[in-house]
Amino acid sequence: MTIEPYDSGDLPEHKPRRSDVDPKAAKRAERQVGFLFIASGLASAAFIVAYIVTPVDKEMPLPGFGSTNASNLLLGITMGLALFLIGAAAIHWAKKLMPDVEVVQERSPESSEAEHRDALLDEYRRGIDESGVKRRPFILGSMAAALGLAGLPAVVLLRDLGPLPADALTKTMWERGMHILIAETEQKIRPEDMQVGTLISAVPEGIDLVMEEAGNLNELAKSAVMLIRMDPAEIVADQTPEGKEPWSYEGILCFSKICTHVGCPLGLYEQLTHHMLCPCHQSTFDLADAGNVIFGPSSRSLPQLAITVDEDGYLIAREGFAEPVGPSFWERG
Amino acid sequence: MSTSKVEQAGGAGYLWVDDRVPASKYLKKQLGKVFPDHWSFMLGEIALYSFIILLLSGTFLSLWFKPSMIEVVYDGSYLPLNGVKMSEAYASTLDISFDIRGGLLMRQIHHWGALFFVAAISVHLLRVFFTGAFRKPRETNWIIGVTLLTLALLEGFAGYSLPDDLLSGTGLRIAQGIMLSLPVVGSYVSFFVFGGEFPGTDFIPRLYTVHVLLVPGIILALITVHLMLVWFQKHTQFPGPGRTQRNVVGYPLFPVYAAKAGGFFFVVFGVTALMGGLFQINPIWLYGPYIPDQITAGSQPDWYIGWLDGALRLMPNIEIVFFGQWNLMLNVLVPAVIVPGIIFTAMALYPFIEQWATGDKTHHHLLDRPRNAPTRTAIGAMSLSFYVLLWIQGGNDLIANTFKINIFVITWTLRIAIFVVPPLVFVITKRICFGLQRRDRDKLLHGYESGIIKRLPNGKYYEQHQPISPEERAVLLARAEAPLPLPMPEKYDANGIKQKGYGVKKLQSRLSHFFYNEQVPMPTAAEIEEGNHHESELTAERNYEIDDARTKALAPHE
Numbered sequence: 001m002t003i004e005p006y007d008s009g010d011l012p013e014h015k016p017r018r019s020d021v022d023p024k025a026a027k028r029a030e031r032q033v034g035f036l037f038i039a040s041g042l043a044s045a046a047f048i049v050a051y052i053v054t055p056v057d058k059e060m061p062l063p064g065f066g067s068t069n070a071s072n073l074l075l076g077i078t079m080g081l082a083l084f085l086i087g088a089a090a091i092h093w094a095k096k097l098m099p100d101v102e103v104v105q106e107r108s109p110e111s112s113e114a115e116h117r118d119a120l121l122d123e124y125r126r127g128i129d130e131s132g133v134k135r136r137p138f139i140l141g142s143m144a145a146a147l148g149l150a151g152l153p154a155v156v157l158l159r160d161l162g163p164l165p166a167d168a169l170t171k172t173m174w175e176r177g178m179h180i181l182i183a184e185t186e187q188k189i190r191p192e193d194m195q196v197g198t199l200i201s202a203v204p205e206g207i208d209l210v211m212e213e214a215g216n217l218n219e220l221a222k223s224a225v226m227l228i229r230m231d232p233a234e235i236v237a238d239q240t241p242e243g244k245e246p247w248s249y250e251g252i253l254c255f256s257k258i259c260t261h262v263g264c265p266l267g268l269y270e271q272l273t274h275h276m277l278c279p280c281h282q283s284t285f286d287l288a289d290a291g292n293v294i295f296g297p298s299s300r301s302l303p304q305l306a307i308t309v310d311e312d313g314y315l316i317a318r319e320g321f322a323e324p325v326g327p328s329f330w331e332r333g
Numbered sequence: 334m335s336t337s338k339v340e341q342a343g344g345a346g347y348l349w350v351d352d353r354v355p356a357s358k359y360l361k362k363q364l365g366k367v368f369p370d371h372w373s374f375m376l377g378e379i380a381l382y383s384f385i386i387l388l389l390s391g392t393f394l395s396l397w398f399k400p401s402m403i404e405v406v407y408d409g410s411y412l413p414l415n416g417v418k419m420s421e422a423y424a425s426t427l428d429i430s431f432d433i434r435g436g437l438l439m440r441q442i443h444h445w446g447a448l449f450f451v452a453a454i455s456v457h458l459l460r461v462f463f464t465g466a467f468r469k470p471r472e473t474n475w476i477i478g479v480t481l482l483t484l485a486l487l488e489g490f491a492g493y494s495l496p497d498d499l500l501s502g503t504g505l506r507i508a509q510g511i512m513l514s515l516p517v518v519g520s521y522v523s524f525f526v527f528g529g530e531f532p533g534t535d536f537i538p539r540l541y542t543v544h545v546l547l548v549p550g551i552i553l554a555l556i557t558v559h560l561m562l563v564w565f566q567k568h569t570q571f572p573g574p575g576r577t578q579r580n581v582v583g584y585p586l587f588p589v590y591a592a593k594a595g596g597f598f599f600v601v602f603g604v605t606a607l608m609g610g611l612f613q614i615n616p617i618w619l620y621g622p623y624i625p626d627q628i629t630a631g632s633q634p635d636w637y638i639g640w641l642d643g644a645l646r647l648m649p650n651i652e653i654v655f656f657g658q659w660n661l662m663l664n665v666l667v668p669a670v671i672v673p674g675i676i677f678t679a680m681a682l683y684p685f686i687e688q689w690a691t692g693d694k695t696h697h698h699l700l701d702r703p704r705n706a707p708t709r710t711a712i713g714a715m716s717l718s719f720y721v722l723l724w725i726q727g728g729n730d731l732i733a734n735t736f737k738i739n740i741f742v743i744t745w746t747l748r749i750a751i752f753v754v755p756p757l758v759f760v761i762t763k764r765i766c767f768g769l770q771r772r773d774r775d776k777l778l779h780g781y782e783s784g785i786i787k788r789l790p791n792g793k794y795y796e797q798h799q800p801i802s803p804e805e806r807a808v809l810l811a812r813a814e815a816p817l818p819l820p821m822p823e824k825y826d827a828n829g830i831k832q833k834g835y836g837v838k839k840l841q842s843r844l845s846h847f848f849y850n851e852q853v854p855m856p857t858a859a860e861i862e863e864g865n866h867h868e869s870e871l872t873a874e875r876n877y878e879i880d881d882a883r884t885k886a887l888a889p890h891e
Contacts, residue, residue, distance in 0.1 A: 008807045011575030011582065056434050057410050072437045076610010079438070084603025090596025098589045105367040105581045107567055110470070110696050161525040168530050169513075169520055183626060201626060216402070217625050218530040221506075224626030257626055262510025262645070262665060263531070264503060265628045279630045280507060281646045282730065282740055295741055297645060297664045299652035327510040328652060328662050329520045 011102060019096045029096035036089035043082035050074035169332070170324040172204075172223045174305060179205035180227065180254065180315045188314040191250050194229040199269045201257060202227050204317070222325050224257040224265060225305055227315070228287055230274060236289040239304040245318065247306035252315065254305040255291050256325040259283055261298035263327045276302070300328055368590045369570035369583035373460045378594060380453035381556065382601040383446050390443040391545065397433055399425040400495065400541030402534040411618050419497075419622035422537050426496040426617055442609035447492060449605065451485050451637040458482060462683075462713050465701035466569045469694065472684040474562045477555050479681045484552050486637055491544040493615075493635055497537060500615075502623025503632050506531065507645070514665035532625065571700050572811030574804050578698050631730060640720055643727030644668030647748055676716075690844035692819050704773070705812040707766035708848045714762040715755040722751050770853035773809045776801050777856050778864030787875060790882035795875060798868050812855060819845040 018025040050071070060070035112120075133140045179188050183201040186208070194200065202225050210219050232251040240247040248254075255276075257265050264280035274288035283298030285291050291302035303325050306318035324332055339348055351357055368374075401421035407414050409424070410431040429436035458478060461467055467475035490508075494501045509531045512523040528535030567581050576582050584590050608614075620629065634642050651663040679686075687709065688694065703710040725732070726747045733740040780798040788794050801809070822838040825831055832838070856864070 008572065008577050008811065009574040009803055012804060051434055054434075056432060069437060071434055072441070073610050075435050075438045076441075076606055076608075080603045080605075080607030080610055082603070083599045083606055087596040087599030087601075087603055090592045090599065094589050094592035094596065098592060100584075100589075102575075102582050103365075103367050103585055104575065105567075107579050107581060107698060158525070162528045162535070163524060165520040165524050168524075203626070215404075216530075216534050217532055221531050221625035261650075262507045262514075264506060264632075265626045267628045268630060279628055279632055279730070280503065281642070282744065283650070293650055296744075297648045297650050297668075299650040299662065299664050327513045327665070328660050329513040330515070330517050330659055330661075331520065332660050333658050 011104065014101050017096065017100065026097065029092070033089050033093045033097070036085050036092060040082050040085035040089065043078050043085060047075060047078035047082060050078055169326070169329060172321055172325060173207065173210055173219055174204050174223060174225075174317050174320040176317065176319045177310070178317045179310070180225070180307065180317065181205050181207075183224070189227070190313050191229075191252055191309060191315060192313075194227065194252060196229050196231050196251065197271050198227075198229055199271075200227045201225075202254070221263075222258060225254050226257045226266070226269075226276075227307075228253050228255070228269070228274070230288060234274065234288050236286075239290050239301070239322075240306070241322075245306075245308070247304055247318065249307050249309060249315065252307065253287060254307045254315075254317075255285075255287060255302040256305065256321065258326040259298060260293075260300040260302060260325075260327060261296070266302075364585070364587040366564075366586045367581045367583045368586065369568050369576075369581055371571055373464075374568065375597060376453055376457035376460055378597055379601055380450060380457055381560075382598045383450035383453055383605070384552065384556065385598070386446040386602055386605055387443060387450060388549065390439045390446060391549075393439045394429060394436075394443060395545055397425055397429050397436065398422070398495070398541075400538045402497065402532070402537050414618065414621070417622065420537070422495060422497040423617070423622045426498070430618060438606070438609050440609075441612075441614050442605050443492075444614045445608045445612070446605050447489050448614075448635060448637075449601075451482075451489055451635075454478075454482050454485055455637070459713070459717070463703045463710060464569070464571075465697065465706055465709065467684045468697040469684075469688065470566055470696055471562070471569075472688075474559055474566075475684050476681050477559045477562075479677065481552060481555050481559065483677055484548055484555070488544065488548045488552065489635060490638055491540050491548065493638075494540060495537060495544060496617050497623050498617040499620040499623050499627060499629060500617075500632060502532065502625070503628060504634055504638075505536070506625070507642075511665055511669040514662040514669070516659075516661055516666070532623070567698070569698055569700050572702075572808050574807040576699065576807070578696070581698075631734070633728065633731070636724075639727035640723040641669065641673060641727075643723040643725065643729070644672055646729060646744065647723065647726045647751065649748070687848070689841060691848050692841070692845060699811060702808070702812070704766040704769040707763045707770070707852070710766055711759045711762040715759040718758040719751065719755045722747055722754060767851060767853055770812075773812070774853055774856055777806070777809050777861050779868050780865070787879060789875065789878055797872055797875070800865060800868070810855075818842065818849045 019029045020026075054071040054074055056071050058070040059067045060073065062068045062073070111117075128134065180202045181187060181204070182189055183203050186203075188205070189200070189202070203220065204223050204225075207219055207223060211217060229250075229252045235248065235251065235253070238246070238248050238253060259266055259278040259280065261278065261281055261283045264278050266276050266285070267279045268277040269275075269287075270277070274286060275294065276285045276287050276291075277283070278296065278298070281297050283296035284294050285298075285302045286294045287302075291304055293299065293301060303321050303323050305321055307315055308318045310316045337348070339345075399421045403421050404418055405421050405424050407417050407419055407424050407427065409415070409427055411427055414427065426440075429440055431437070461475065461478065490504070494505050494508075509523050509527065512526060513519045515522055523531065526536070526539075527533045528539070568583075570576050570581060570583070573582075584593075621627070633639070645665070645668045648664050648668040651667075653661040653663060655661065701709075703713075726744065729740055729743045729747070732738065733743055780800040783797050783799040785797045785799075786794055787797060819842045821842050822832060822835055824835055
């Protein structure tokens with residue numbers, strides 16, 4: 001069924017363009033189209049010249065914008081013009097010189113005629129009949145089973161895409177007595193090297209060897225921590241379990257650097273409030289209050305690493321992380 | 334055998350083809366195929382052309398890009414990073430940007446092209462939605478289109494992730510965090526995808542195959558089907574004089590449409606190339622290589638991922654722990670999996686939902702003006718406002734920084750707005766549509782307000798209305814007679830037996846009322862006739878009054 005609610009009237013009368021009635025205007029349009037094509041050709045030639053002449057690393061001043069890579073700028077402009085002018089010429093040609101009389105075409109019928117549909121159905125039935133699947137259901141059944149099973153190897157084949165998680169998500173390399181190194185300099189650090197208010201990115205001692213051996217950066221993606229020193233009076237709470245030796249040392253706290261939301265490294269520390277904000281989704285942790293979430297989408301506190309100092313006065317881990325670091329997952333517990 | 338016309342015209346080569354594939358009759362018909370013209374029909378064309386540009390520029394990049402996470406020490410033209418350890422992927426992207434002539438241009442064309450590709454698809458989708466072009470018989474093409482949009486988002490994100498710079502690595506880390514949030518299988522999915530722990534060394538080579546072969550292959554196949562259906566079903570057209578449900582009015586493929594569409598391809602390509610030369614995009618050398626414990630403030634994804642990132646930022650921190658053992662991270666699942674899942678499913682099914690709710694099973698080849706389908710338009714505007722709010726939240730840190738607003742205030746405002754604004758937008762849009770319908774009705778009945786103010790001899794002013802043009806009349810009349818909502822079904826039939834499927838029918842009728850309530854009635858032909866007649870009589874009468882007074886005033890006094 002088609003709806004045809006109204007009489008839309010006739011096509012408006014065609015109004016001739018200047019180029020239709022005035023041969024001079026048509027000639028002018030012809031010249032314009034030709035010039036646009038020629039200009040494009042010149043731009044292509046200019047591209048080749050720019051490619052050969054401009055060194056790849058040459059900077060050129062761009063008034064008002066500082067400077068830019070000359071090669072990129074010239075190649076871009078010449079290539080852009082070469083292409084754009086072809087388009088402009090073709091469209092100008094179509095608009096000015098090709099007929100602009102609108103043409104009416106009937107739509108094809110909305111559906112096949114009933115007799116054709118019926119004929120198709122007959123043909124289909126004949127095929128089904130000749131294949132005999134109706135009379136021999138055993139074939140159909142076994143074929144369906146075979147096809148279904150043939151899909152399974154394709155799935156099974158993907159098994160070796162990766163190892164099973166095992167304890168990789170719950171364990172880091174941190175363990176008792178491991179030195180805490182400044183991430184940038186890879187040097188051990190003493191408490192007196194840290195003033196109140198400082199924050200230092202840190203890694204476990206030996207992480208370089210671990211990563212070199214593994215040939216990847218996986219350990220850094222979970223073992224990265226940050227050391228923060230604050231006035232001990234300002235620490236409301238930390239994660240030290242009751243009856244245990246304190247996890248912080250003289251106002252120095254160590255937290256995982258990996259956001260517990262979806263795993264971005266934390267980065268924006270507000271010294272006065274001790275708030276640590278994740279630059280990705282703004283989960284905000286209060287480092288003076290056991291790393292608890294005070295705003296944003298993260299649902300878990302930042303895991304704290306228990307620290308102390310060794311006999312030489314260097315900061316070390318008192319033990320490994322007590323809980324998994326990073327984003328939460330189903331079996332995390 | 335005498336020489337044929339084709340041979341005389343020098344088409345011996347074509348004869349060779351036709352001897353093997355006799356398609357002359359078919360091709361003759363296709364060369365004259367008519368395409369309707371409207372600026373908004375070019376949006377899909379931009380998407381198509383952007384895709385071709387992406388294939389060409391992407392092939393160029395693949396000649397130098399090394400999809401490898403093997404660590405190397407950079408030793409190239411970009412001095413600030415000399416001696417820095419990085420992956421081969423990042424190093425080869427630097428080489429393309431600094432050591433290969435035209436490499437940076439192609440990278441920037443590829444990136445701009447990707448941004449245009451998704452943008453063009455999105456706006457094209459809005460055009461198709463708001464004009465009702467998805468209605469029968471084009472539902473399949475709508476679903477293909479929604480699939481293409483989804484694939485384009487995926488493809489764009491994959492490309493953004495390949496160079497292994499700090500931003501792209503951070504994006505992947507977030508994607509991995511989202512994988513981990515999947516109930517039961519999360520950690521397994523993540524380990525299979527990354528070949529173990531994040532980041533590992535398997536992922537970028539795998540992603541590369543997905544980005545240059547798998548996804549573009551599917552996109553190419555779907556675009557082909559998309560276009561074949563457009564070709565076969567013929568394009569829709571806007572209402573206007575001479576345009577009906579049964580015809581197509583426009584220009585023939587050869588030569589006019591071919592010249593315009595072909596020319597437009599070069600225009601799109603040219604503009605993209607100019608952008609690549611003039612405007613910097615994704616300067617990966619400024620971000621540095623990906624190192625898992627580093628981050629920059631103001632990390633932003635490409636524009637089309639912004640709404641997802643915004644959703645992640647918006648969601649409050651709800652995590653449910655079952656039996657102290659299993660965690661359901663609703664704070665990640667809802668914004669990153671459930672909401673996008675609902676949005677894309679609802680979008681794909683929309684043609685069928687509307688068809689079911691309205692009971693409209695007819696073919697539609699004439700496009701709706703958005704005002705004439707107020708409920709659909711309101712649903713579209715509402716969804717768009719939802720999207721835009723998420724998108725704003727995706728840039729909340731930039732907004733906070735630029736306008737010095739507390740970021741928590743922005744987030745809380747948007748958390749409330751996401752529930753308040755879309756319904757408001759729905760209601761307001763619907764009212765605007767009805768207002769426009771009423772104006773159209775007035776125009777049909779009384780003509781348009783001409784702006785000509787006349788003063789009558791008795792000092793009264795009146796504005797003369799003038800009849801609208803036949804073109805406008807055809808457009809205004811194109812609104813089908815306001816469809817009636819489906820009747821409420823009877824609960825019991827004549828024998829007092831409860832109707833089968835009563836509940837479903839009731840829901841359908843409710844939805845139908847929701848879609849069609851309050852439509853401004855179309856004037857009947859008689860009413861229009863009478864209205865115009867009245868208006869012209871009034872004008873004539875007033876003019877006579879004025880002329881009469883003027884004659885009297887000018888007459889020499891006796």
